[in-house]
Amino acid sequence: xxxxxxxxxxxxxxxxxxxxxxxxxxxxxxxxxxxxxxxxxxxxxxxxxxxxxxxxxxxxxxxxxxxxxxxxxxxxxxxxxxxxxxxxxxxxxxxxxxxxxxxxxxxxxxxxxxxxxxxxxxxxxxxxxxxxxxxxxxxxxxxxxxxxxxxxxxxxxxxxxxxxxxxxxxxxxxxxxxxxxxxxxxxxx
Amino acid sequence: xxxxxxxxxxxxxxxxxxxxxxxxxxxxxxxxxxxxxxxxxxxxxxxxxxxxxxxxxxxxxxxxxxxxxxxxxxxxxxxxxxxxxxxxxxxxxxxxxxxxxxxxxxxxxxxxxxxxxxxxxxxxxxxxxxxxxxxxxxxxxxxxxxxxxxxxxxxxxxxxxxxxxxxxxxxxxxxxxxxxx
Numbered sequence: 001x002x003x004x005x006x007x008x009x010x011x012x013x014x015x016x017x018x019x020x021x022x023x024x025x026x027x028x029x030x031x032x033x034x035x036x037x038x039x040x041x042x043x044x045x046x047x048x049x050x051x052x053x054x055x056x057x058x059x060x061x062x063x064x065x066x067x068x069x070x071x072x073x074x075x076x077x078x079x080x081x082x083x084x085x086x087x088x089x090x091x092x093x094x095x096x097x098x099x100x101x102x103x104x105x106x107x108x109x110x111x112x113x114x115x116x117x118x119x120x121x122x123x124x125x126x127x128x129x130x131x132x133x134x135x136x137x138x139x140x141x142x143x144x145x146x147x148x149x150x151x152x153x154x155x156x157x158x159x160x161x162x163x164x165x166x167x168x169x170x171x172x173x174x175x176x177x178x179x180x181x182x183x184x185x186x187x188x189x
Numbered sequence: 190x191x192x193x194x195x196x197x198x199x200x201x202x203x204x205x206x207x208x209x210x211x212x213x214x215x216x217x218x219x220x221x222x223x224x225x226x227x228x229x230x231x232x233x234x235x236x237x238x239x240x241x242x243x244x245x246x247x248x249x250x251x252x253x254x255x256x257x258x259x260x261x262x263x264x265x266x267x268x269x270x271x272x273x274x275x276x277x278x279x280x281x282x283x284x285x286x287x288x289x290x291x292x293x294x295x296x297x298x299x300x301x302x303x304x305x306x307x308x309x310x311x312x313x314x315x316x317x318x319x320x321x322x323x324x325x326x327x328x329x330x331x332x333x334x335x336x337x338x339x340x341x342x343x344x345x346x347x348x349x350x351x352x353x354x355x356x357x358x359x360x361x362x363x364x365x366x367x368x369x370x
Binding site for chain 2: 022024038059060062064077080082084093094129133150152153154156187188
């Protein structure tokens with residue numbers, strides 16, 4: 001089942017890296033219209049608990065990085081780095097599912113989502129009410145996440161697909177240490 | 190070999206359009222109860238002569254707030270909260286979000302137009318890229334869409350409100366990714 005696959009994934013995966021592609025689907029009363037211009041793609045690497053680097057390469061340079069304590073958001077065009085305490089920022093975000101601490105049931109109610117496109121889907125509904133997510137679904141195959149669907153409370157769905165998923169790769173000691181880009185304006189919150 | 194970028198063209202921006210749709214990224218740097226706050230994410234902007242619809246989303250694409258403004262009515266809906274309405278969006282967004290989204294100004298600014306402090310019509314271009322508007326916002330057109338050939342469209346716009354009286358300093362940085370086709 002999806003839950004078994006996910007539990008084995010969490011138990012056996014200390015860290016991982018790979019590539020992602022992301023597209024936005026707006027659910028207009030049932031029908032779903034993909035917004036062509038909103039496709040993006042990039043790379044990710046993470047290590048439990050709470051360390052990840054989510055890098056958008058196309059169509060723009062943007063980086064979300066957590067070093068376990070702080071969350072850094074860097075956008076090259078905006079030439080800005082925003083630094084926030086990781087704490088609640090991770091909470092019930094999709095990052096928490098893949099990269100967070102592994103007691104998922106604390107923040108989410110989990111349920112089987114059936115099989116679709118050859119993947120077994122796990123549905124995670126945030127317990128906290130004030131998150132921007134209504135539901136997060138994870139599609140797994142052979143114990144690895146291959147897709148995620150993030151549904152917000154406005155009916156918009158972000159569909160993520162993962163490729164070249166590598167479990168427990170060798171990572172340098174300060175693989176998640178944030179390097180401040182030269183000349184970027186920093187905003188600490 | 191390093192190509193010499195062409196000298197900034199003096200050509201002004203494309204003609205103003207009353208109806209258009211734009212998308213891009215923005216960051217808002219403001220202070221709330223004296224503490225510095227920053228929001229960064231994506232936005233979508235749909236404008237017609239009678240209406241503006243703006244959605245603000247997280248970097249991963251989840252909509253955080255949806256705003257719609259028609260003459261005399263502004264509605265703001267935050268994720269997971271009931272919609273709030275008011276006569277104008279500036280006070281409504283300041284109340285709900287803690288920072289003011291100058292929607293009426295942005296109708297012009299996003300296309301490179303503004304009403305300057307002396308009431309004259311400002312038209313942006315690479316050589317004429319800064320203005321202080323009549324309602325006290327300082328605009329700087331930092332970069333332009335690379336479409337080759339003039340007239341061009343703005344890409345990055347810095348919008349700043351200078352602190353004064355009980356108004357806090359605030360800065361919005363906007364990068365337009367999907368200019369209207």
